[in-house]
Amino acid sequence: MQFVPIESYLGKPSTQGKEYNINYSLVTRKEDARCEEEDVSKQEEDGDRPEKVMIWEKMEKEEKKKVWEPLSETFNVAGQEITIKLALDSYGALIWPAARALCEYLENNKEEIDMMDKAVLEIGAGTGLVSIVSCLLGAWVTASDLSDVLGNLRYNLSKNTRGRCRYTPQVAAMAWGHNLQRNFPHSVFRYDYVLAADVVYHHDCLDELLVTMEHFCRPGTTLIWANKVRFECDHTFIQRFKDAFDTTVLAEVPEEEIIIFKATFKTNWD
Ligand SMILES: C[S@@+](CC[C@H](N)C(=O)[O-])C[C@H]1O[C@@H](n2cnc3c(N)ncnc32)[C@H](O)[C@@H]1O
Structure with missing residues (x-):
């Protein structure tokens, strides 16, 4: 699989219409700590070097050691402050x-997309922002993702919804296209809305993603998929998506190349 730097996916964050702050934390990486230990013992050997030079070198080393990593982001949505804990170890x-x-x-657009008392599933929920906002808007939400990102997802959901929402959000492990009928049978799992944000990017599971969308987008379900269009292959997926569902564009953010689609079960197959 071709490596594409994560920054090229993320693009510039939008500040339009929403207040948000990124909190950074100063972290010292383990390797740097190890370097420092080694350097200290080396400095002991350099007993006859001028003190000024050594202080300057130490300051330089201290600067290099600093790595600023985003720890959390704070949003104000639906009259509530939402704080999302981040990490840098996965796309989610x-x-x-x-x-x-x-x-x-x-x-x-609460009138058009009324979340109140609706059953909502988010696929590829990541840090959980979309699920949290849906909860705050009154929905009964299940946030799903691969099992290795569920810890952070669960933490964010719990921290931001406890005591604030009509329904306690659920978290579910889901690998797109795998055991869907066994783990989420149609007879039991029916959702009013299925939400997906930035689930199409450079990965090998686009077929499975479409299968998952089709599994959950049944008659009576509205699928809302928001995506930043980045690569030529995204257009191929958009075409397959349009072929699979009845679709309309709800909104576009042209400066960020983001499109928000609404899709429903296809009734008229040509
Ligand atoms: C680019 S991130 C988007 C996260 C979140 N929706 C957002 O917009 O902030 C894509 C998400 O899809 C999940 N994902 C990727 N491949 C998956 C798969 N095969 N099955 C289930 N989830 C997957 C990742 O774990 C990640 O959380």
Whole structure:
């Protein structure tokens, strides 16, 4: 699989219509700490070097040692402050641009997309921002993702919804296209809304993603998919998505190349 730097996916964060702050934390990486130990013993050997030079070198080393990593982001949505804990170890540990755009859309279009008392499933929920906003808007939410990102997802959901929402959000492990009928049979799992933000990017599971969308987008379900269009292959997926469902464009953020689609079960197959 070709390596594409994560920054090229994320693009520039939007500040339009929403207040948000990124809190950074100063962290010292383990390797740097090890270097420092080694350097200290080396400095002991350099007993006859001028003190000024040594202080300057130490300051330089201290600066190099500093790595600023985002720890959390704070949003004000639906009259509530939301704090999302981030990490840098997976795609699901950051908030992606389409998630911000979708939250903004849901908050500003409550009449059109009425979340109150609705059953909502988010696929590829990541840090959980979209699920949290849906909860705050009154929905009964299940946030799903691969099992290795569920810890952070669960933490964010619990921290931001406890005592504030009509329903306690659920978390579910889901690998797209795997055991869907066994783990989420149609007879039991029926959702009013299925939400997906930035789930199409450079990965090998696009077929499985479409299968998952088809599994959950049954008659009576509305699928809302927000995506930043990045690569040529995204257009191929958009075409397959349009072929699979009845679709309309709900909103576009042209400066960020984000499109928010609404899809329903296809009734008229040509
Ligand atoms: C780019 S991130 C977007 C996260 C979040 N929706 C957002 O917009 O901030 C894509 C998400 O899809 C999840 N994902 C990727 N491949 C998956 C798969 N095969 N099955 C289930 N989830 C997957 C990742 O774990 C990640 O949380």
